[in-house]
Amino acid sequence: MKTSTIQLPGCVLHVCDTGDALADTCFAFEGPEGLVCLEAPAFQPDVDAWKAYLAALGKPILGVLTPYHVGGADQLGETLATARTVAALAPGGAIHGITEGFKEAFHGAFLQPRPIGRVIPEGALSLGGLDFVIRDEGYGFAVELPAARLSATHLFGADCHSLLPSREAIDAALAQCDALEAAGVRLILSTHHLPEGPEAIPAKRAYLLRVKAIAAEAPDAKAFETAVRAAFPTLGAEGYLAMTAAALYR
Secondary structure (H helix, E strand, C coil): CEEEEEEECCEEEEEEECCCCCCCEEEEEECCCCEEEECCCCEHHHHHHHHHHHHCCCCCEEEEECCCCCCCHHHCCCEEECHHHHHHHCCCCHHHHHHHHHHHHCCCCECCCCCCCEECCCEEEEECCEEEEEEEECCEEEEEEHHHCEEEECCCCCCECCCCCCHHHHHHHHHHHHHHHHCCCCEEEECCEEEECCCHHHHHHHHHHHHHHHHHHCCCHHHHHHHHHHHCCCCECHHHHHHHHHHHCC
16 A cells, blocks of 8 residues: 645545555545545555545544445445445445445455445535535546545546447546546546646547547457557556447347
8 A cells, every 4th residue: 555645725634555456545534633534445454544544634534525435434434425336335226236246356345335324415524624515427426626626537548448338428538538628627526546736637538538549440359459459558447348349238
């Protein structure tokens, strides 16, 4: 686990790069009244290390926002999520299906989600002396900190492939790029990548447009995956490319 900090208007952002098998990243906003966590590590050793790091800051944890990564979060503090995440955690929901798969893949080491402690609505959320905005997104939610022109989402990363399970998901990702750019976002957080600046937006848009074009022409998953890899030979997270190919041509 590696940690770093970024000074933001009115708070300090603590970044936890777990380095785990899923490239998980989680965050904590240190505001005037305490800590607001965003997501949590998925494996117990990283939860323990992150808890120790946060405890050393000497401030209370006032809540843990859990848009997508719920497992392990309740060990940090009260978990907060929208009804959309709660539904995704239920049998048949997206998060439930993913975590069941991870439970098997990691032989039980992947921490399974517990019930959400507090369901929050979309819109303004004041916590720890910080003013966030919660927006439904995908099967979870996005978190914004307008004072810092910060937006936190699940997957971004200009230097890695995206998980795009449908043509509609590609269009939604393109719309997200447009929205981030229109909002003048200066810092993008995603839970499988280190923080990025606005220069990531045009790079991600170019990737998505090319992937969309390839998907319209490739006859099968193998051809699609080969063409995308040829177009972007240096991108990481090739597992997401394989998952995208399988989903698009299911």
